Amino acid sequence: MTPNDALLTDLYCLTMAADYVHEGTADDLATFELAARGAGAMTVAGVEEALAFLERMRFIHDDLCWLAEQDPVTFDAPVLDRLRDLRFGGSVWAPREGTIVPAGTPLLRITATRLEATLVETPMLAAINYAVRVATNATAIVRAARGRPVWDFSMRRLDGLGAGHTAARAAYLAGFAGTATAAAARDLRVPATGTMAHAKVMARGRAGELDVFCDQLRSRAAGATLLVDTYDPIEGLHKAIAAQRLTGARLKAIRIDSGDHAALATTARDLLDEAGLTDTAIILSGDLDAAQIGALVDRGVPVAAFGVGTRLRSGEAIGAVYKLVEQPEQDDVALRYTMKLSPGKETDPGAHQVTRRADGTHVLHLADEELSATALLVEVMRDGARTRNAPDLEADRAHAARERARIGSDGAAELVRSPGLLALRARLTAELRGDRSSISATALIAVDVQHDFLPGGALGVPGGDAVVEPLVRAAGAAGLVVKTRDAHTVEHCSFTEQGGIWPVHCVAGTHGAELHPAIAALDGPLVEKATTQDADAYSGFDGTQLARLLQDAGVTHVLVGGLATDYCVKATVLDALAAGFRTTVLADAVAAVDVEDGDGRRALDEMVAAGAQVATGWGREDSNLRLTDYESAALTN
Numbered sequence: 001m002t003p004n005d006a007l008l009t010d011l012y013c014l015t016m017a018a019d020y021v022h023e024g025t026a027d028d029l030a031t032f033e034l035a036a037r038g039a040g041a042m043t044v045a046g047v048e049e050a051l052a053f054l055e056r057m058r059f060i061h062d063d064l065c066w067l068a069e070q071d072p073v074t075f076d077a078p079v080l081d082r083l084r085d086l087r088f089g090g091s092v093w094a095p096r097e098g099t100i101v102p103a104g105t106p107l108l109r110i111t112a113t114r115l116e117a118t119l120v121e122t123p124m125l126a127a128i129n130y131a132v133r134v135a136t137n138a139t140a141i142v143r144a145a146r147g148r149p150v151w152d153f154s155m156r157r158l159d160g161l162g163a164g165h166t167a168a169r170a171a172y173l174a175g176f177a178g179t180a181t182a183a184a185a186r187d188l189r190v191p192a193t194g195t196m197a198h199a200k201v202m203a204r205g206r207a208g209e210l211d212v213f214c215d216q217l218r219s220r221a222a223g224a225t226l227l228v229d230t231y232d233p234i235e236g237l238h239k240a241i242a243a244q245r246l247t248g249a250r251l252k253a254i255r256i257d258s259g260d261h262a263a264l265a266t267t268a269r270d271l272l273d274e275a276g277l278t279d280t281a282i283i284l285s286g287d288l289d290a291a292q293i294g295a296l297v298d299r300g301v302p303v304a305a306f307g308v309g310t311r312l313r314s315g316e317a318i319g320a321v322y323k324l325v326e327q328p329e330q331d332d333v334a335l336r337y338t339m340k341l342s343p344g345k346e347t348d349p350g351a352h353q354v355t356r357r358a359d360g361t362h363v364l365h366l367a368d369e370e371l372s373a374t375a376l377l378v379e380v381m382r383d384g385a386r387t388r389n390a391p392d393l394e395a396d397r398a399h400a401a402r403e404r405a406r407i408g409s410d411g412a413a414e415l416v417r418s419p420g421l422l423a424l425r426a427r428l429t430a431e432l433r434g435d436r437s438s439i440s441a442t443a444l445i446a447v448d449v450q451h452d453f454l455p456g457g458a459l460g461v462p463g464g465d466a467v468v469e470p471l472v473r474a475a476g477a478a479g480l481v482v483k484t485r486d487a488h489t490v491e492h493c494s495f496t497e498q499g500g501i502w503p504v505h506c507v508a509g510t511h512g513a514e515l516h517p518a519i520a521a522l523d524g525p526l527v528e529k530a531t532t533q534d535a536d537a538y539s540g541f542d543g544t545q546l547a548r549l550l551q552d553a554g555v556t557h558v559l560v561g562g563l564a565t566d567y568c569v570k571a572t573v574l575d576a577l578a579a580g581f582r583t584t585v586l587a588d589a590v591a592a593v594d595v596e597d598g599d600g601r602r603a604l605d606e607m608v609a610a611g612a613q614v615a616t617g618w619g620r621e622d623s624n625l626r627l628t629d630y631e632s633a634a635l636t637n
Contacts, residue, residue: 004056006086007063009122014067017118018079026082026115031326031351034108034124036132037319039414041102041407043139043400044095045170046131048391050108051381053123054088088116092381095354097391098173098400099376100139100407102362102415105354107132107320109367109377111328121322130163133318134170137290141308142175143404144294149177151193153285153309155184167312173397175404177305188393193307195225195255195283206231213243223252225283233264241275253281253304261286262301269302287311326351334431337424341432348421349428353377360407365418419472419518426476426619440479443555445540445576446471447484447562447569449519452505452512454563459505461564463591468518470589470618471561477619480553481524484540484562484572485515489533500536525549539571547579557582559618561589566599573607583607588616 007014020026036042064084067075090112095101107128110117134154141150152171155164168184178191185192201212209230216224226243228236233256244251254272256264261284272280284296285307293306323340325347330336337349351367354376365371378389417425452458454465475481486506494500506513508531514520527544530537540546550558558581560573569590576583585607592600608614 004053004058005063006057006059006083006119007066008053008126009119011070013119013121015071015074017083017115018074018076020114020118021079021082026113028114029111029328030114030117030324031109031111031328032117032121032322033106033110033325033352034128034320034322035106036103036129037321037345038103041100041136042105042132042318043135043170043174043403044097044099044101044107044132045135045173046128046166047094047097047108047380048169048393049127049131049166050094050124051092051386051390053127054090054092054120054381054384055386057086057088057120057123059083059086082115086116086119087384088112088120089384090116090381091379091383093377094380095376096378096389096399097393097396098135098403100400100403101354101376104364104415105362106352106377108322109325109351111351125320125322127166129318129320130159130313131166131170132320133315134167134313135174136318137312137315138171138174138176138308139400139404140290141293141306141312144290144297145306146297148297148303149305150175150293151305151307152176152179152181152312153307154312155179155181155309157310158313163313169393171308171312173393174400175397176308180307190393195253196227198227198230198257201227201230209236210239210243213240214247217243217247217249217251220249223250225253225255226251227255227257228268229256229258229264233259234267237268237271241271241277244275244277251277251280253283255283255285255307257284257286261288261292261303262296262299265296265301265303281305283307285309289314321345321347323347325349334428337428339425339428339432341429348417349424350421352421354415362415363418364415365421366424369418369420371418419469420521422469422473422619423476423522426473429477429619441555442478442557442559443480443482443550443553444471444474444478444524444559444561445482445484445546445572446475446519446522447540447560447572448486448506448564449483449516449562450485450506450512451514451516454516457505458503458512459593461591461593464563465516467561467563467589467591468516470586470616472518472522473619474559474561474586474589475522475524475619478559480550480555481522482527482540482546482549483515483519483522483524484527484529484544484546484568485513486530486568487513487528488530491533492530492536493534494530494536506530538568539575540568541572541575541579547575550579550581555581557584559584559586561586563591564600565590565592566595566603567593570603570607573612574610577611582613583611584613584615584618586616586618587614589618 064080093109152168154167164181165184168179168181169188172190179185180193201209213226226240228240240254265282268282281304283305284303287310288308289311324338327336339349340347353367355363355371355373357373379387380390453461487508488506494502495504527546537543558576573583594600
């Protein structure tokens, strides 16, 4: 086995690749993304190892012979010829190593031929999963240590010989001072450390402990670190101090690897200071993790540095998956933007980007959606060659330090999906479940989601901005989207100056009359209402051609949401029912003015009494409809 061994993959990847050669689809472009399910923050690592594999992966003659022996029909001459000449020529996008991101963030995005992208699934997962696990643990440990150096002692506790470099690099990236693994220190050009083992003391027994310490000090002119807890830590500490006096050499540090770390370190500091060895450091090791280190630091234990081994790779494995998300050359939307619907393992369609807003929010969105903030995924490989954005260990280590400082102890914010992604996800979910006929007969009416009705507007509805996301999601499960808006004249009769009950709002041509951008972006007709100066109109059907528009489109069922529950939404729902449409109010997509407490609730009661259904979660991937108490009431009317 070598790091460039192309057989470092699952057999099914090879058999699928062979199928694609036989089917003539091996050269189709495909985009796969590697992302981790779950919750919480993680530190990006492993990108360097992934790129290194892609650069060097090769099928040698013996590999091809072995495949032909396994299955000569699948791995026939055309397939073996393709594999023999294979060189990765795709493009790779990834967040910068050391970036702290929420779970669900794509850690790799690969666009390549279907043959190439399929073959690299397993090695990409292996490279990223392990490195992210170590780097994330190391980030927590470095935070807990609060500026005290932490060293990687993990090689002897890792999952095989090949894991030492990965762990050392990921830990150093995340802020460790260096590693005890010599080969990793050499190859990565990072600081190395080493003290001594208990075996050296044990070889001479308890009576010979002082002599061993003297030998250690004499043989290391720059200073030695002595391991004092082979037998009794306090006795060992006295012998270390005695050895320093006998030799006059520098006692650089003492290391305690067992026992009550807090008590022993406190006693050691007192004894060392009494002996005038105030510059002798105390190093603690022995199955320490972030929580234990944080507790020691919080208690003010006089420790200068930590060594972490076993617990560097502790905890659950990172559950990253590698899934097909887009086939760029397909024209059919459902084939281009692929997604998986397996319960509990759903995926988001399309190639993605993650944008970090100024407030720390991370937004998952389609790669071709432009958001005005910091995009985290950058192109690290193009046409099989690294770009200037490819990993640089020292620069990325400094970046990781800035990430820790920026995010603080709370970790990365939760990942939220953009309205565009939610709409596409809902649409494809419905189509893949065979709901096309019900979609085409269903229309969403998004009522008056205008700036003047949103928080901060002239007639802002409390919590009004919360209706946007569920409306966008519902839009993906509707065959038609209709947006209504007030377009008042300057002296409209509803304004208080004209004897009405409302302040000036939604005057045509002003910013306040414009729809929320996410609603405006939904594809579908716009219906303007209340445009006549001397007549008000709350309902989207009042004085408009909305009923005719819906009937001509073959709509039999309308979903209604927007602003506000107790006025324009209620009026629109009642008119929809009167026009013969089956009508569902989206309870999570409405908000009430509540001039009097309870107006919103009473409005829903009135709509249900008239025959409307009320639902939440419309367009969710796990359920297009979640019943509520209102739904149950409606069914009995």
